[in-house]
Each structure stands twice: as C-alpha cells, then as structure tokens.
Amino acid sequence: MEETPERLAGxxxxxxxxxxxxxxxxxxxxxxEAGARGYHYRVLAALDEFGVASQAELGRRCNMDRSDVVAAVTELAERGFVERTQDPQDRRRNMVTLTELGRTQLCRLDRALDQAQEDLLGPLAAxxxxxxxxxxxVLLTHHQRA
Amino acid sequence: MEETPERLAGxxxxxxxxxxxxxxxxxxxxxxEAGARGYHYRVLAALDEFGVASQAELGRRCNMDRSDVVAAVTELAERGFVERTQDPQDRRRNMVTLTELGRTQLCRLDRALDQAQEDLLGPLAAxxxxxxxxxxxVLLTHHQRA
DNA sequence: GCGCCAACGTTGGCGCCACCAACATACATG
DNA sequence: CATGTATGTTGGTGGCGCCAACGTTGGCGC
Structure with a gap:
C-alpha cells in the first residue's frame, strides 16, 4: 500500500x-444481510423509542430530509415493518406506527450494528x-446547533 | 429540534x-468556492507531495477507485492544474504532473481546508x-490494513 | 368568514463519494 | 510464445444528503 499524502493523513x-x-x-x-439500509434503521429506532410519529417528526429526529423519509417509510411499509395511516386530528399528517414485525427487524439490525461497533473500535481499549x-x-452536538 | 433516538446517539x-x-x-x-471537490484536492496533494505519478498510483495513495481518478484528472487537466502525458517507459501509464497553476490551486484549497479544520474542532481544547x-x-490505520 | 402564511407529504431531480464490471492495451513471467 | 496481470477507460449502481416545486391542510390575524 503506497503512503497517503501527509497533507491528508494529518x-x-x-x-x-x-x-x-x-x-x-x-x-x-x-x-x-437483512435487506436494509441506514435510513431504515434510523426510522425504526425512532419509532421504537418515541412511539407513533409523523413523517416530518421522524425526519427531524433522524436528521433526514422529508423526501427521504417518504421513501424509507414506503419501503418499510411494503415489507410490513411499519404502518402508515392518516392522522384524523390533522389530515396533513401520516402517523407511522411500528409493527411487531418491525420490532423484530429492528432487533436484527441492532445485533448487526452492535457487531459493527465492535469491529470498528476493535483495537481500542475501553x-x-x-x-x-x-x-x-461534544463536536456533534456543537455542530448540530449551528 | 426533536431529540434523536438514544439507539443512535450513543x-x-x-x-x-x-x-x-x-x-x-x-x-x-x-x-x-474554488470550483473544486474533495477528489481534486486529494489528487493535487498527492502530486505535490510525491511528484509525478501514474493514475493507478494516485488511486492507491488517495484511496480512490481508478475510474474516479480518470474523471478527477480529466477535470484538473481541463483547467490546467495538471498535465497528463504518456509514460515512454511503460506505454500503459499516464504520467500526471502538477503545473504551477495547479500548485496555486492547491494552496488555495489548503487555506480553505485549514479553515474547515478550525471550524470543525472549534469547541475542543488543543x-x-x-x-x-x-x-x-489508530483506528484508521487499523482498518486500512484489513 | 376570509386571506395569508406555515406545515406536511409527495414527486423529481442533483451532487458527492464509493464501488463494480467489462474491455483493450501493454507489460511481465512462466 | 502463452499466460497472467497492471493500466486506463467507459458506463453504470447505490447510499446519503439536499433542494425546488406542488397540492393539501391547519392555524392565525384581520
């Protein structure tokens, strides 16, 4: 492997x-391996932690664009991991709910992600x-305000 | 700003x-602002530090796919930042050389990048x-071997 | 009540980066 | 010489982040 320029490496x-x-x-x-992408995990995780949510809310929580939430929810709904129903209180909103199947999928993804953390931080002591x-x-919270 | 799921944030x-x-x-x-992308900077930096190089070499140094090097070098050549000439010793290779103009551009990009570092690490003590x-x-070198 | 503005969902598109497959050419090695 | 391998090139894919535009719906001031 050739060396990478110091200008970059530093x-x-x-x-x-x-x-x-x-x-x-x-x-x-x-x-x-579970047929999912990062966007799917984010949405499932948010639904599991905060319960039913509108798509706009999911976008804000997961740092996703509204339009990308649409696609992710659609894909999740096609596989039965979430359900998309209109909010009767506010007919603009879609209420997205996590299904049992979705919870199972989330667990599966969680295991995969935990393994990834382990591989990622492998050489580091606790x-x-x-x-x-x-x-x-620290840095992330700082940059998320501005 | 709604909170992000703990599953992610942690x-x-x-x-x-x-x-x-x-x-x-x-x-x-x-x-x-200088009409460049990350790929351009990588190539320019590698050329400046190691001198004339083939495209394959640039790819290995900068962690870029060969095909992406082609595009980057073409774009840089169009603006006169590099020159692409055939290697007489090995007619498969293109020797890519940094021009004076390219060096100037690199300096400009360097300044921009330094500013970015400063902004990025802003809230952290030395x-x-x-x-x-x-x-x-440590982590990066570890993962680049495997 | 009406008009205006804001929020929501949706569609379609773009850019950057990483990556892959296939091919022709040229070199290297047996 | 035959085989394999490196190189440059073309064309394409996918994930992620992002933006503009539109129609629908709610909320608010007037």
Whole structure:
C-alpha cells in the first residue's frame, strides 16, 4: 500500500471522513444481510423509542430530509415493518406506527450494528473508546446547533 | 429540534458518520468556492507531495477507485492544474504532473481546508484535539490494513 | 368568514463519494 | 510464445444528503 499524502493523513477531517467510510461499510454490510439500509434503521429506532410519529417528526429526529423519509417509510411499509395511516386530528399528517414485525427487524439490525461497533473500535481499549465517544459527542452536538 | 433516538446517539458509528457529514460539508463549502471537490484536492496533494505519478498510483495513495481518478484528472487537466502525458517507459501509464497553476490551486484549497479544520474542532481544547486525532489515526490505520 | 402564511407529504431531480464490471492495451513471467 | 496481470477507460449502481416545486391542510390575524 503506497503512503497517503501527509497533507491528508494529518487532517482531522480526513481521518474522520475516511474512518466514517469504514464505519458505514461495516454497518451497511450488516444491514444488507437483512435487506436494509441506514435510513431504515434510523426510522425504526425512532419509532421504537418515541412511539407513533409523523413523517416530518421522524425526519427531524433522524436528521433526514422529508423526501427521504417518504421513501424509507414506503419501503418499510411494503415489507410490513411499519404502518402508515392518516392522522384524523390533522389530515396533513401520516402517523407511522411500528409493527411487531418491525420490532423484530429492528432487533436484527441492532445485533448487526452492535457487531459493527465492535469491529470498528476493535483495537481500542475501553478507556479510549469512552474518550473517543465523548469527544465526538461534544463536536456533534456543537455542530448540530449551528 | 426533536431529540434523536438514544439507539443512535450513543453509537460511535453514528457519531462518526454524522460528524463526518459536517466535516465534509465544511470542507466542501471551501472547495466549492474554488470550483473544486474533495477528489481534486486529494489528487493535487498527492502530486505535490510525491511528484509525478501514474493514475493507478494516485488511486492507491488517495484511496480512490481508478475510474474516479480518470474523471478527477480529466477535470484538473481541463483547467490546467495538471498535465497528463504518456509514460515512454511503460506505454500503459499516464504520467500526471502538477503545473504551477495547479500548485496555486492547491494552496488555495489548503487555506480553505485549514479553515474547515478550525471550524470543525472549534469547541475542543488543543489537548482534546490531539487526543481525538490520535485515536482516529489508530483506528484508521487499523482498518486500512484489513 | 376570509386571506395569508406555515406545515406536511409527495414527486423529481442533483451532487458527492464509493464501488463494480467489462474491455483493450501493454507489460511481465512462466 | 502463452499466460497472467497492471493500466486506463467507459458506463453504470447505490447510499446519503439536499433542494425546488406542488397540492393539501391547519392555524392565525384581520
């Protein structure tokens, strides 16, 4: 393997984005075995944690564009993981509910993702993992406000 | 802003990929002002640091697919930032050389990227920045072998 | 009540990045 | 010389993030 330019290798943004590629690949491989993508997991996770929600709400929680939520919910609904019903109180909204099947799928994806975390952080000691997670958390919350 | 599911917010891979989105956005905005993308910067940086190189070599150094190198080099050549000439020793290869104009562009992109780093790591103290960079580096080198 | 603005869902599209398959050419190795 | 392998090139795919536009529906001020 040829060396990568120092200009890149030293920059946090390079390390971050390149490592994110690996993280994404690890997670995606697991998801793919269940026929899912990241967007599906996000939606299922949000529904499980906060219960029935409108699509707009899901978008805000999961950091997804409204239009992408549409596609994800449609795909999840086709496989019976969620149900999409019109909100009688507000006829603009779709209420998306998690089904039993969806809960099962979420568990499956959870296992895959846990494995991915393990693979991702493999070479790090528990202490370092915690430090890394903390620092990433600080930065992310900071950038999500602005 | 609604809260994001704990299932996501706690996972390093989530923090990593989401923060990478911000990092990528910060860098891209800077690059865009110079009419460039990440791929262009990578190629220019590799050429500056290691001198003339074949496209395959560039791909290995910059972690890019051969086909993507073709496009990037073509675009850079159109704007006079690099020159593509056939290697007389090995007529399969294209030797890609950085021009003076290309060096100027690289400087410009460098400034933009430095600014992005600053914005990205804004809320972190020098000590924490160093720790973060180190941990990311450890993980990245680990995953690049496998 | 009416008009205006905001929110929602939906469609269609775009850009960046990562990746793959296939091919022709040219080199390397047996 | 035959075989295999590296290179450049073309064309295509998929995930993710994002935007513009439209029709529908609610909410609010007047």
């Amino acid at each position: 920059k946090p943004s390079w390390l971050l984005t390149q490592l994110a590629v690996h993280a994404h690949r690890l997670a995606s491989e697991g998801f793919a 202490q370092d993992r915690q430090t890394l997670t903390r620092l990433l958390g | 996972k390093p891979s989530w923090l990593l990929t989401q923060l990478a989105v911000h990092a990528h956005r910060l860098a891209s905005e800077g690059f865009a 000590q924490d920045r160093q720790t973060l960079t180190r941990l990311l580096g």
